[in-house]
Amino acid sequence: MTAVRPGSRETLAGLLGSIKGASVAGVGNAVTLQLPAAELEPAVDHLTRAGARLADLFAAGQDPAVLHLVWALDEEHQYLVVRAEVDGEDYPPLSDLAPAAFYEECEIYEQFGIRPATGKPLNRVALPPHAGPDFPRLGRQPRQAPAEVHAPHTVGGHAFEFPFGPVRQVGVESLYYGLVTSGEEVVDLYLFTWHKHRGLEWRLRGQAPRAALFYVERTEGLSAIALSWAFAAAVEAALDASPPPAAQRTRAVALELERLYNHAAATAALCQATGLSVGQSAAEIALEQLLRLNAAVFGHRYLFGVIEAGGARRAPDVDALRAALPAAHAELRRAAEALLTTNSFLDRLEAAGVVTGEQARRLGLVGPVARAAGLAHDTRRDHPAPPYLENPPVVAARTAGDVLARFGVMQDEAADSVRLIGDLLDAGAGAGAADLRPGGGRSRSGLGWAESSRGEALAWVSLDDDGRIARARLRPASVRNWRGFDDACRSQNVFTDIPIIEASFWLTVAGTAR
Amino acid sequence: MTVWFLRGLRRGVVTTRYPARPDSSAADLPTPPVFAARAIGRALADRLVEVCPSQALDREDDELVFDVGACTACGRCREAASWAVQPSGVFELAVTSRAHLVKRIPLKPERGRT
């Protein structure tokens, strides 16, 4: 199941061929390259210049720890996994060349004890403050404790900083952030998510893939389908298994339903943040109808338990879906149309929380946040796996990069999801799973992906000889996009804009902290 | 604001009458299972305990101990023994005493044991 399109093969081959010291370690739905650590820096430089996007960075194994870089070559429709063994504690610095990597470097340091050779301080981002030598880690404890997060800031000497949270307003997740302000203006904002760290990647070790899905879908409950699809696809890539086509379409139906309800929920949150109760109620009516639709169609309001490693566990109730989906979407569409004529709403959204295209590219942002800034990436189109090969989405994009642009992207995507669901049902969606024979694949490691409502969700898995998980990497879109939240809040915004910006990002703390 | 006012009037009331009247949407909700009494043997019970991902099942001698509080209604036990495990249809599960959520279901008595 290769996703390399003819015609891009030459560009790809040329690119890979010019990475010094690289040897191909695996070819499947993603190409895996092995590199000596000394060649990492030039390789990162080379790939960054060629326009490749660093989608993820993680480590696996111990003595030696192996650094994994996941690159997305969106134009060439190819994912690339670059592996480099790290002897000792240091590896070449990467975040100078690929600024999108700093958060991951900090996380890797806390979990594996390996760090870039710059000597620059790394922050504690992933593990809680009391994490001593006995605290469960994926690798070795770092020799020196990481630093506390403090972004350097200077604003005429009058800025002060205060910690906010983690217990916040009613009905939202706990989130702890440091807010630096000179009064009203947001000078800086940095997030801590270690208080919601449940150790998901640690828990998955030793589990069978089918059992692991229970935890994977509860990593970020609002992206249960996207993350469990990415994970199941990673397992299937590792074992050379292909889900039956009807099951693939079921997955996509569920993913589009997930996108729909999330965008409705984000709309409701935007109305709440702007103080428009009536709009909030209208969006909530749509949201509730969509959740009830999920329960009627798939047996669970949040679509837990639909995806199986190898296929789909449940088939949708097609009649219920066809009957109720148009009305539910119409509810959302009418609310959005009314909102777009409400000046008090628009005034709060326009020019708020701007993320520029340049920022989005530099930080490797994904999803509606990136598409609203002009970065029109969508894994359903750029890295199409069945059934999106036969049923491509219409990729929504804007250029303003503000909250209003993100709102617009979400509404366009919701409409397109309804169209996609109709097409998928016409082609036939069912349940069923391929056999997963342990040891059936060659490489026994694999990469999977899915376009969640928040953006590209990635998973990578490495299986042992019994087919159990040796290492699982889960990277919901939230992990990637929170780093853009700082920039968005900083651009000439005031306190009361923060909830509005947060609603337009529509990320979760659970997905980041895992 | 006229557009919102008129929309609201046209939309009407969607509020549930629960608890005064039952809500029909409850029929689609996932619910914890009911186990067939004296129909499941020890071996199958042990298999169900193993298959539950949420620590909701345990076996003590000839009883299946079912912690409804830990149950996520994921359906894996039902898939493992659909002839003996059915959805309860009960979604009103709140209690004021934790112990009331722990149920004991008699297993099939072993032959030749007291």
Place this chain on the structure above:
Amino acid sequence: MSQGELPIPSQPNVQQTPAPQGERGDPATEDQAAAALRQRIASQFGRSLHIRTLDTGSCAACEQEIRLLAAPHYDLHRLGFFFTPAPRHADLLMVTGPMIRAFDIAARKTYDAMPGPKVVVATGACALGGVYPADAFVHGAVDRILPVDVWIPGCPPSPLALLHGLLVAVDRLAEKVPELSFASDSASGKESG
């Protein structure tokens, strides 16, 4: 799935409240305590109740269901329930998540900031001891750190289930589960009561 024994780090600064109702406690004593509490609650909270929420590590689905309580389909206001962000105003604390250990201090502070009388409702399977077993990351259940009065199962509990739980908490609806056995007489699945 066995993770093996994990050393559980001690947290000297956090007072562990011995939970009055453990996992499989004595129903008789608990019934008495529960009845006394219900009486107090009915007299003090019967008319209007302010709710504070606390997330100790959920996956975010429980929060979405809780938010929908104020949405048009459920409208908890018609039942005299109100959300409040201020702990000083709150009568009832709805707690989600498996009580991540790193959250202990924040959880205790939130609880302590609420003036009595107050009610704690553990919400969702994670908060009740399901999903995550106790280990170095999590306590595994809310009632290991806070005294819990009402437990609401579900993953996530739907807004209807939450409404039932809240009404049970103020003694306006009867509990159903104590009378149910979750065992059927035959393989047909009918509740034998």
